[in-house]
Amino acid sequence: AQSVAQPEDQVNVAEGNPLTVKCTYSVSGNPYLFWYVQYPNRGLQFLLKYITGDNLVKGSYGFEAEFNKSQTSFHLKKPSALVSDSALYFCAVRAPNDYKLSFGAGTTVTVRA
Amino acid sequence: AAGVIQSPRHLIKEKRETATLKCYPIPRHDTVYWYQQGPGQDPQFLISFYEKMQSDKGSIPDRFSAQQFSDYHSELNMSSLELGDSALYFCASSEGTGNYGYTFGSGTRLTVV
Numbered sequence: 264a265q266s267v268a269q270p271e272d273q274v275n276v277a278e279g280n281p282l283t284v285k286c287t288y289s290v291s292g293n294p295y296l297f298w299y300v301q302y303p304n305r306g307l308q309f310l311l312k313y314i315t316g317d318n319l320v321k322g323s324y325g326f327e328a329e330f331n332k333s334q335t336s337f338h339l340k341k342p343s344a345l346v347s348d349s350a351l352y353f354c355a356v357r358a359p360n361d362y363k364l365s366f367g368a369g370t371t372v373t374v375r376a
Numbered sequence: 377a378a379g380v381i382q383s384p385r386h387l388i389k390e391k392r393e394t395a396t397l398k399c400y401p402i403p404r405h406d407t408v409y410w411y412q413q414g415p416g417q418d419p420q421f422l423i424s425f426y427e428k429m430q431s432d433k434g435s436i437p438d439r440f441s442a443q444q445f446s447d448y449h450s451e452l453n454m455s456s457l458e459l460g461d462s463a464l465y466f467c468a469s470s471e472g473t474g475n476y477g478y479t480f481g482s483g484t485r486l487t488v489v
Contacts, residue, residue, distance in 0.1 A: 306482035366418040
C-alpha cells in the first residue's frame with residue numbers, strides 16, 4: 264500500500280522568506296510524486312511532479328521540490344514566499360504499477376505580509 | 377487550454393435522494409478518477425476507469441456506482457444519500473496511467489440535507 268505523510272498541519276512564514284512544506288512517502292517500487300495546491304472552494308492545481316531524472320524538480324509559480332530516495336522525502340520549497348501562496352498544499356504518491364494517487368493530509372500555508 | 381469539466385458545480389439533495397455527477401476529461405485523456413474530499417480532509421480515491429473499463433476501486437460505498445462512456449466522460453451515481461456524503465467530489469483525468477500527470481476538475485460540492 265502506498266501512503267503519504269505531511270507532518271505539519273500548518274506552516275506560517277513571512278513574505279519574502281523561504282517556504283518549505285514537508286512530505287514523506289511510502290510505496291513499493293520507484294515512486295511517482297506530485298504536489299498540488301488548493302485554494303478555498305477550488306479544485307486541485309498541479310504544481311510539479313517527479314517520475315524520473317533529476318532529483319530537483321522545478322514547477323509552477325517558482326516552486327521546486329527535491330526527491331530524496333534515502334529519506335523517502337519530497338519536500339516542496341519556494342525561495343521567497345508571497346502572500347498569494349497562502350493555500351492548502353497536498354503531496355501525492357503513486358506506485359509505478361498503479362493508476363491512482365494517494366494524498367497526504369494537506370498542509371495549510373499562511374504567508375503574512 | 378481545455379480542462380476537466382465537472383457538472384454541476386453545486387448540488388443540494390435531501391437524505392435518501394439520488395445524485396448524478398458528471399465529469400468530462402481533457403481531450404485525448406482516456407482515464408478518469410473520482411475522489412471524495414470531506415470537510416478538512418484530504419481527497420480519498422473512490423474509483424477509476426481506463427478505456428471505459430473500471431481500472432481500480434477505492435473506498436467507494438456500495439450505494440455509489442460509476443461508469444465511463446464511449447466519449448470518455450464519466451458519471452458518478454449516488455443513491456440513498458446520507459448526510460455524511462456531503463463533500464467535494466473531484467474528477468481527474470490522465471492519459472493512460474498518469475505518467476504525464478493528472479488534471480483535476482474544480483469539483484462538485486454536494487450538500488445533503
